[in-house]
Amino acid sequence: MFDPKLKQALARVQKPGRYTGGEPGCVYKDKSQVDLRFAFCFPDTYEVGMSFLGMKILYELLNQHPNWWCERAFMPWLDMVQQHRELGLPLYTLESKDPLTDFDIVGFTLQYELSYTNILAMLDLAGIPFYAADRDESWPLIVAGGPCVCNAEPIAPFFDMMMLGEGEWQLQKVCETVEQAKKEGWTKRRLLEQLAGIPGCYVPSFYDVTYQPDGRIQSITPNCPQAPAKVTKVILQxxxxxxxxxxxxxxxxxxxxxxxxxxxxxxxxxxxxxxxxxxxxxxxxxxxxxxxxxxxxxxxxxxxxxxxxxxxxxxxxxxxxxxxxxxxxxxxxxxxxxxxxxxxxxxxxxxxxxxxxxxVRKSGLTFAPEAGTQRLRDVINKNITWDEIEKSCKIAFKAGYSSVKLYFMMGLPTETMEDIEGIAETAQRVVDLYYSNPDKPKGKGVQVTISVACFVPKPHTPFQFVPQDTKEQLEAKQQHLLHSVHSRKIRVNYHDSSTSFLEAVFAKGDRRLAPVIEAAYRKGCFFDGWDECFRYDVWLETFREFGLDTAFYANRTIGEDEITPWSHMDYGVSHAFLVHEYHKALAAQTTQPCNRQCSGCGANHLLGGPCFAYDTDLVHENR
The missing domain is CATH 3.30.750.210 (Transcription Regulator spoIIAA)
Structure with missing residues (x-):
């Protein structure tokens, strides 16, 4: 039975199908017959979340347990948020329509830094306190997984526990532990201690962070015996x-x-x-x-x-x-x-x-040169040449394709305006290649679309040490690219540098950002990844109010020996390898792909042996 308030809300919003559930393939169970209920929360719209393969994998896996029930919840769009607030309708899952507070575990997937305020919005709509320290045993356990956990320190105070790595085995162990805690009446403290002992599980409250006078991190120290000094990700071997x-x-x-x-x-x-x-x-x-x-x-x-x-x-x-x-x-x-x-x-x-x-049918054709010159492709270790781009485009044109999308980035380390011009030149060479090719489709013109993203330096990569270009530098490069394109056959799309800047701040941020994120949300910031909702001025104002310099996080070089907010996270690749690759990048030297030659990154310890059998022909097939 639908809550009368929900019926009322659905009559007032666009796309009510986002909020009704009942789709083919839904799993329904008798909640009186299950021992554990898990709400899988995606902090973006239904359309975005239902594209996410990770949710599909874990939804099926958890629901295979007869006494567990995994359900789904998504961030409502603006019109539905208004209805939730006006009608006092708590955020619910699509399967049972029960509020999130009825669940044992509320789990968020962290796919994108600009969804952080949406997490707070979902907790707020559910009536759940934001901070883990404010939630006792009566509240659901709030957990997270996904790639942004690799440095989720800006939102770490909001979560009871986070999971590093791949969830198939790990999430089932977490659910088993919570089920046992529920049956035996454990305190929240005891539950968290047990969870901290599961490989890849990170309990933020079990770590103390201290800072140097200049704002850099001085130490990250466990304050609980069960918490490892470094949390190592879990993988499926x-x-x-x-x-x-x-x-x-x-x-x-x-x-x-x-x-x-x-x-x-x-x-x-x-x-x-x-x-x-x-x-x-x-x-x-x-x-x-x-x-x-x-x-x-x-x-x-x-x-x-x-x-x-x-x-x-x-x-x-x-x-x-x-x-x-x-x-x-x-x-x-x-x-x-x-x-x-x-x-x-x-x-x-x-x-x-x-x-x-x-x-059966053709899909679109997209290639990603990423950089417009060979020098810069070598810096980023793209390991492709113009000859390979030319060969692939010729094959595509011969097969009847007359439109090609090319993905690039701007703001890459060591980039110059000549590299920006190289993006336009690469696109022009593809156009010229089409018209000079006797195998091109008859009677069709070519369309080359350039999509250019603003580079965001990310943790656990060789470029984690580099500063991001400033907003002004990125905007100057965008204008230079537009002026470098001289053909109507080339269409240029580029990303807003403001959102990329905030993404960099969160990607490299620390726990001091949590109050900023909360304050910005209370001022109305959410759906920050959507251009029509992004309020850059409010974010800058909020950072100033808290006395935090965004450039400290996004626009400075990180020392090679510096303790970072993610130094206690082990994703398998050694710090020494990242430094070595960083230096090779600055020298525009490339590294071979792993299936051709081992570069000693350290990830093989997660398998307990070599990643590839380098003495077999199978590994070298794609040379």
């Missing part, structure tokens, strides 16, 4: 030990990525120095062809999707991708299912891959 989910909740309101998704591998071999995910998810581990093919077919059959995406950070680096596509091509054309490879690499793009993925 064998990806085949957990099959991909084969039952998705199919959204009622179209998700941004509304299709079947199968994760083919985890991690990445490339070592791009700007890419946080590439370092956080090391080492690369892939699933077997048989498991992937079966999962893809079952998922499409169970959901009715007519597109299956083979997802990962670098799908074309799967050592048996061609074999997988051959097996999928035995059933996808008959089932009218198309295959998309969203993370193709320029240097292993081929006619064979196009042929095997376009038998």
């Amino acid at each position: 064998d990806m085949d030990s957990y099959a991909p989910p084969t039952h998705f909740v199919v959204p009622m309101v179209g998700a941004i990525h509304d299709r079947a998704q199968v994760e083919v591998l985890r991690g990445c071999v490339r070592g791009c120095r700007f890419c946080q995910a590439g370092f956080l998810y090391r080492p690369m581990r892939q699933r077997s062809v048989g498991m992937l093919n079966e999962a893809a077919r079952d998922l499409c059959a169970n959901t009715g999707y007519e597109e299956v995406s083979l997802t990962s950070l670098s799908t074309s680096d799967h050592s048996q991708l061609e074999q997988l596509l051959d097996e999928m091509d035995t059933w996808t054309p008959q089932e009218h299912v198309s295959i998309s490879l969203p993370s193709l690499r320029i240097d292993n793009f081929s006619e064979s891959l196009i042929e095997k993925t376009t038998k």
Whole structure:
């Protein structure tokens, strides 16, 4: 039964389907028959959250336990937030419509720094106190996972516990522990002590942080015997030990990525120095062809999707991708299912891959040179050349493509205005290549779209030490790029430098930012990642009120031996390796991908041995 207030609210908002639940694939249980209830919270809209593969994986995994029930909650859009407040309607989960306060665990996924105020908004709408110190045993345990946990210190005081690494095994251990605590009547302190003993679990209140007079961190010290000095992430050593989910909740309101998704591998071999995910998810581990093919077919059959995406950070680096596509091509054309490879690499793009993925329909074609000159591509360790870009574009044009998207960044370390001009020149060379190519599509003009993001230096990467370009520097580079493009065949899109600046502040921030985030939220800041909601002036005003300098976090060089807010987080890659890669970057020297040569980053200790069998031919197939 819908709460009468909820019925009233749904009649007043756009897209009420965001808030009704009842989608195909939902899991419903008798709450009187379960011992543990978990609310999986995504701090953004339904459409964004329902595109997130991690939620689908953990939703299916937790609900396989007969006595656990995992449900979903999303950040309501502005019109629904107003209804929650006006009607006194607490934030609820879509499955049971019960408020978040009825749950044993409320878990947030931290995918993006600019969602931090949305977390507070969701807690506020649920009537849950913000700070962990203000919540006793009567409140749900508030936990978090996801990539931003690698430095979630700006919001650490709001959470009881955070999880580093991959959640399949770890989250089940957490749920088992909370279930036991509930049955045996443990205090919250005892529960947190037990959780701190689970690999990869970080209890922020068990660590004291002290600061030097200049604002840098002096020490991060455990204050509890159960808390390790360094928290080490958890990984799945064998990806085949957990099959991909084969039952998705199919959204009622179209998700941004509304299709079947199968994760083919985890991690990445490339070592791009700007890419946080590439370092956080090391080492690369892939699933077997048989498991992937079966999962893809079952998922499409169970959901009715007519597109299956083979997802990962670098799908074309799967050592048996061609074999997988051959097996999928035995059933996808008959089932009218198309295959998309969203993370193709320029240097292993081929006619064979196009042929095997376009038998039903063509998807868009996107390449990511990231930088406009070879020197800067070497600085960031992109390991691609113009010859490889040219070869891939020729293959695409021959296959009938007449539009190409090119992704770049600006504000990269050592970047000059010549590098910015190189972005425009690269796009122009692609246009010229199209018209000089005898194999181009007949009667069609070419369209090259440049998308340029502002570089944000991130923790646990070789570029964590570098300052971000200032807002003024980034805006000058954006204008220079626009003036460097001289063809109507080239369209330029670029990101707002203000949001990228705040992202850098949070990415490198410490616990002193928590009161700032709370104060900005109380002034009306949330949905900061949405241009129409972002209030840059309010953020700057709030930082000033608390006497904190944003440039201290975003625009200064971090010392190579400096204690950072994330120094007590171990993601497998050694600090010495990051420093070594940083120096190689400044010298524009490249490092080989991991499947060609081990660079000694340290992540192999998470596997207990080498990441690759370097003496086998299989590893070298994609050279």
